[in-house]
Amino acid sequence: MKFLKTFFNKINSNLHYLMVLPAIILFSIFFICPLLSVIGLSLTDYNGLTAPNFIGFKNFVDFFSDLRARKDIINTVFFAIGSAPLLNIFGFIYALVLDKNFKAKSIVRAIVYLPAIISPLIMGYIWYFILQPKRGILFIIAKTLNLGIANTNWLGDRYIALLVLVFVNVWQYVGITMIIYLAGLQLIPVEVMEAAKIDGASYFRTLRSIIIPLITPAIKINVITNIIGSLSVFEIIVALTDGGPGYNTESLSIYILRMVHGAFAGYSTAVAVILFFIILPPVVIFLKWIRSKEVEM
Amino acid sequence: MNIIKKIPKYFMILIISFISIIPFYVLLLLALGDPSKKSFLPQWYFKNFVEAWNKSNIGVSIINSFIITTGAIIIIVLFASSAGYTIARFNNKFNLIIFWTLLACMMIPGIINTIPLYVLIRSINGINTHWAMILILATNALPFSVFLYTSFIKSIPKDIEEAAIIDGCTRFTAFWRVIFPLLKPVTAAVVIINGVGIWNNYAQAIFFLQIKSMRTIPLSISMFFQRYGADWNLMAATSIIGIAPILVMFLFFQKFFIEGISVGSIKG
Numbered sequence: 430m431k432f433l434k435t436f437f438n439k440i441n442s443n444l445h446y447l448m449v450l451p452a453i454i455l456f457s458i459f460f461i462c463p464l465l466s467v468i469g470l471s472l473t474d475y476n477g478l479t480a481p482n483f484i485g486f487k488n489f490v491d492f493f494s495d496l497r498a499r500k501d502i503i504n505t506v507f508f509a510i511g512s513a514p515l516l517n518i519f520g521f522i523y524a525l526v527l528d529k530n531f532k533a534k535s536i537v538r539a540i541v542y543l544p545a546i547i548s549p550l551i552m553g554y555i556w557y558f559i560l561q562p563k564r565g566i567l568f569i570i571a572k573t574l575n576l577g578i579a580n581t582n583w584l585g586d587r588y589i590a591l592l593v594l595v596f597v598n599v600w601q602y603v604g605i606t607m608i609i610y611l612a613g614l615q616l617i618p619v620e621v622m623e624a625a626k627i628d629g630a631s632y633f634r635t636l637r638s639i640i641i642p643l644i645t646p647a648i649k650i651n652v653i654t655n656i657i658g659s660l661s662v663f664e665i666i667v668a669l670t671d672g673g674p675g676y677n678t679e680s681l682s683i684y685i686l687r688m689v690h691g692a693f694a695g696y697s698t699a700v701a702v703i704l705f706f707i708i709l710p711p712v713v714i715f716l717k718w719i720r721s722k723e724v725e726m
Numbered sequence: 727m728n729i730i731k732k733i734p735k736y737f738m739i740l741i742i743s744f745i746s747i748i749p750f751y752v753l754l755l756l757a758l759g760d761p762s763k764k765s766f767l768p769q770w771y772f773k774n775f776v777e778a779w780n781k782s783n784i785g786v787s788i789i790n791s792f793i794i795t796t797g798a799i800i801i802i803v804l805f806a807s808s809a810g811y812t813i814a815r816f817n818n819k820f821n822l823i824i825f826w827t828l829l830a831c832m833m834i835p836g837i838i839n840t841i842p843l844y845v846l847i848r849s850i851n852g853i854n855t856h857w858a859m860i861l862i863l864a865t866n867a868l869p870f871s872v873f874l875y876t877s878f879i880k881s882i883p884k885d886i887e888e889a890a891i892i893d894g895c896t897r898f899t900a901f902w903r904v905i906f907p908l909l910k911p912v913t914a915a916v917v918i919i920n921g922v923g924i925w926n927n928y929a930q931a932i933f934f935l936q937i938k939s940m941r942t943i944p945l946s947i948s949m950f951f952q953r954y955g956a957d958w959n960l961m962a963a964t965s966i967i968g969i970a971p972i973l974v975m976f977l978f979f980q981k982f983f984i985e986g987i988s989v990g991s992i993k994g
Contacts, residue, residue: 444898445812449824452809452868455801459865460831463842470842526738537739539980541746546918546976548926550944551965554951555749558756558958566752604746608983653833654870661835663929667948682837682929694841701838712833 471702475695488699497676498684498700504591505681506707509659511595516655517648519599520606525636527607528614538611542604549601553668556597560584560669584670587677594678597665602658606651613647614640642722649719653712660708756962778963781954786939787946788971790856794942795924797860802867802920803913809868810875811901815884825876828869836866837929844933854940862930867920878912879905914982918975925972943968 471488473481492498527538544552559566560583567583570576584590617640625635641648663682666672672679681704688697757774779785813821843862852858882905890900928944935941941949947964954960 444896445901446816448808448898448901449812449821452805452872453824455805455861455865456828456831456868459843459846459862460839460868461827463839463846464831464834466842466845467839523742526735526742529735531735531739537743539977540743542980543976544746544749546922546926546972547969548928548944548947548965550926550928550948551753551969552749554947554961554965555752559749559752600745657833657835661837661929663837664926664944667928668951682835682840685837685840686929686932698841701841705834705838708835709833 467698467702470695471699473695475698476693481695484695488696489703491696492700492703497679500676501679501681501684502700502704502707504678505660505662505704507591508595508598508662508680509656509708511592512598512659513652513655515595515599516603516606517651519603520651521610523603523607524610524614528611538608541607544601545604547601549598549664550668552597552601553665556593557584557669560593585674587674590670590674590678594662594665594669597669598659598662601665602655606655609647609651610644613644617643645719645722649716652715652719656708656712660704753962753965756958757966759959759962774959774963775967778960778967781960782946782950782964783938783941784943784946784950784964784967787941787943788968790935790940791925791942791968792971793856794859794863795921797856798864798867798924799917799921801860801864802871803916805864806868806871806916807875807906807909807913808901809872810879811905813872814876814879825872828872832869832873840930840933847934853934854937856940859931859934862934863924863927866930867923871916871920874912874916875909878909882908911982914979918979918983921975922972 470481472483472485474484474487475481523541527534527541531537557565562568562582562585565583581589583593621639621643622635625639630638661682662680663686666678666680666683670678672683681700685697685701688694758772759774809824813825847853847858847862850858852861886908887895887897887900887904890904891897895903926944927942928948931942931945932948935945947961947968950964951961
């Protein structure tokens, strides 16, 4: 009995070591295990129903002759490469403007953040309503003003449609990027800024030599989350083009969704693995580069 | 002179707010628009909402979305804050490995492991259930939340909980009684970021919730669009009904939001 009591006492006073366990267990079951089996499944002909057979690297070889999957990867990467810089540039400009003191500051910030809390699906439908050919608001406005853009097929041409998708994405999520930059700007000590002012530094000089180096942590977190977020793009495309015309604007996540019910589950995991290896090098290089630029405050 | 100097600043602020508000204007315009008339001004036609409510089955979806979002948020806040505490306070190898594994997993887009996850959930009979959806979405949110909590807890002086331990608390109770209440700003950030993401989740929902009675709001809206696609007034009214709850939550928590984000994501 005494042994049991000391045992429980020991557990009770060491409970804090176990506090990390629930998170680890949950994460291992629903993230790490599936992730590891992605690598295994990508080497099989798994079709979602019968037991998978090992087929070596056939899926990866097949990928290179698969026009549709290649197009999907190009679209996904194009979307991410287009979105991440634009989100950061506009997010940063917005943050610089809204960091100043003015009346109704918090209201304006909330307004800019507002699009980000709305389902990208709904946002996609709204933009579809604005951009749809022959009936959209933009068409009506352009027509009455007799502008040349009236007849642009915003969603029917592959590259225009991809740019529209990037635009909608940037427009919706610029608020999040802005909030993180705002937080970064608030951490810059006032004395540093004042010292620069006294030394007669111009605004752009201050921007280049003080503000940007001091907000590298914010840049880091923004670029990474923007790239990763954009790579999973799904809802906006579903709402605006549904991958069309043809498979011209399909992204990888839509492809995987359409494949999981088909006979190509094993093959589409191989495509996912390829996507992962495509994004890995730029992310790692970026992280290394920005680490070399980081300044201690 | 002073006023003239301020004009460009206010002009930019005005433009930024205007750009952000356009789609809301379009949405309201449509939701309050009389389907038989076309106009660029709202017509305060509220019948759309009644009709949308009756046709779209969105009442059930709000309940589903509410159960899933609350369940996942509770798990995220409890698991991530306690894991963040252990990682922030005990600097051993095991905790470091966990922290870096979580960070590395943040770099992996969720779609990559969807298919094995689908197989796993099907084998434990989790398709079309609330609990499976809650666990999946909570798991996806864990890395970033643990990261935010860890950085925030590191910025809290250790003396605070040590005082509580001297007064007779164990570390475990000291965390829940003393530290956890101090985490309000970062908890607000975690609740807003993940609450919004889970409320609006579509990519996972469409895989794991396939029957009508389990549909969440985004699923309902997409189904509604496929059936009544041309009826924009009803679409907009349905969307506004779906947006309202999350909007209220955002306005409620947004006061702490910036503070939580700044300390959690950048300072640490």
